[in-house]
Amino acid sequence: MSGTFVGMPAFPKNAAKAVQNSQLRFNLRKATHTIRGKRAAVVGELDDWAELREAGKAIKDHTLRNLDRYLLQMEEKVTEAGGTVHWARDAAEANRIVARLVKETGETEVVKVKSMATMEIGLNEALAEEGIEAFETDLAELIVQLGDDFPSHILVPAIHRNRAEIRELFLKKMAGAPKDLTDEPRALAEAARLYLRQRFLEAKVAISGANFMIAETGTLVVLESEGNGRMCLTLPKTLISVVGIEKLLPAWQDLEVFLQLLPRSSTGERMNPYTSMWTGATEGQEFHLVLLDNGRTSVLADKVGRQALRCIRCSACLNVCPVYERAGGHSYGSVYPGPIGAILTPQLRGMDTPLDRSLPYASSLCGACYEVCPVAIDIPSVLVDLRGKARHPRTEKAGMAAAGWVFNRSKRLAKAQRFGGRMRRLVPKRLPGPLSGWTDTRDLPDIPAESFRDWWVREGGADGRRPAVPPVGNLPQESRKK
Amino acid sequence: MRVALFITCVNDTLFPGTGKAAVGLLRRLGVDVEFPLAQTCCGQMHLNTGYRDEAVKLANRFTETFAGYDAVVAPSGSCAAMVREQYPHLDIEDIPKVYDLSEFLVDVLKVTDVGAYFPHKVTYHPTCHSLRGLKVGDRPTDLLKMVRGLELVPLPGAEECCGFGGTFAVKNRDVSAAMCADKIGNVMKTGAEVLCAADNSCLLHIGGTLRRQKSGVRVLHLAEILASTEESAE
């Protein structure tokens, strides 16, 4: 994955800082709760949402199981339709291919459709090193680019910015921004529109990703809201699309499912304003498809983790995540933040850095993400599985081993409880070491003098048979009815 | 029907009152509940912290301990969810039938009026694993609504996680505390005297913060409210 976040500290450290930023928390809360509400409303309209979700999951699983076959079919169909297919094993290879293709056109500027895959591989930076300037044309992506900033949300990369900040940024960084620019959304959009219009008219090369690829016909599909993507996809002479290999769908018919799942989950709309589809190259134009692996095949090899490849990047899981809402997107140190990032990044990048190792723990396992995911990715289960694969701190390992030893014999547990009961007055109000994380903001409960099991035995309760104390009689019949 | 109580390690050690209340309540409803002393922990903490092998050992131990029971009742949504939802992922066989207390009352005993009396203003936090893991739905609030004297007030943002999450509360203390602060803000808005939930782990976290802030709001497990009667009322 892209090197842009390299060297960031572990998630808890980043999050601790973000939590203190009240403006950020306010922006994020407002934005995520608004989209969350819209999503819930439009999803609630469909009686067959559960079936759609099941279908989405099944289609993706089927495709992933037969990925080899569908990829070759895709290549064949695109080639037939006049496009050229390139295979990229990793980010470096993909970047090399794209840079070469751009250079072959003789251009030094490209316009870009919002794309997660090109962010993932750090394409803009790689092109810059080759003397090629890439202009983001999605409004939010443009804001991130102008601010030399990192994206913090999949759908709304500049979700951490408010209007006033955007206005300042435009005035400072955007060529031709009117001096009297206000922070009205309309005025900001108009300024960006004028700026981008020029880019569209001048651009000879465009770079995109894709939401879906249809193997049956070799068609690529992009869903968007602004129409800027459509401009890039149609005007320039050369189009280069970088697409993760998991974006495949077998057939046109499958779009019936995904064109319902994606907009409703993503922007909370019944249908997105612009859906562009293209197959190969139109006359007089050139089309290149770069199929990107970059760690995906190794994710596919993992029995539990592979479900992450079903993801359609709708960002519904981000919008409901209580941790994302408070920690913000940057804390995840990846272009994929939130719950999906917490399971995807460590799988794509490995868990060699403190940051990547901390990601599977960036969740309270509340399950809100799984509940909204339109392709039913059981994110909590993948998180737990990844935790099992991560290297554990030594003190924690010792603690867990000790707890396991105690729990493996009930007599040991009883002894430990009695010891705790006797020591209960000695427990300090503030705990030392890592456990101070508990007592920094919370009181400890009073430790009882007697555990439940000791009470049971003292009361004459036998071991797993009839308790000596007789039951206290039945309730009158009428009150037992529902 | 042979019914066993799975008290859970946290309740056994820190909240025996919840266990006593569950036993009292079940006996009052005519259930001769048993307590196999060999029980310890379901393995949730180990699994969720990334110690799968240890968790599998404890899961197997659990399954052996409760073999032969028709129903195992646990006064903890997350431990019940661990057994029901996670054990199959751990390839555990012959998993005993585990119910959260409210499920057992409503689905097995088919009661919602358990004859309880609790004259206080109460708000209910559904807890994530009861809500999204077990999907207990309205069962707990249906039970609370039938308690005489009890005024149930809705909790704003009820479905949002309180930020406990086991070791999450320690590993990501800042985010956890921020989540809890928002939960408590919502609890305070209700004006309730008591915050009720069906999981003492979440209550340990929320209650510990409420106490630190000297808020005056008490936390109580669902079992303890349902076990209260006119005679036991303060």
Ligand code: SF4
């Ligand atoms: S994991 Fe699911 S909810 Fe999250 S972005 Fe992907 S498809 Fe959407």
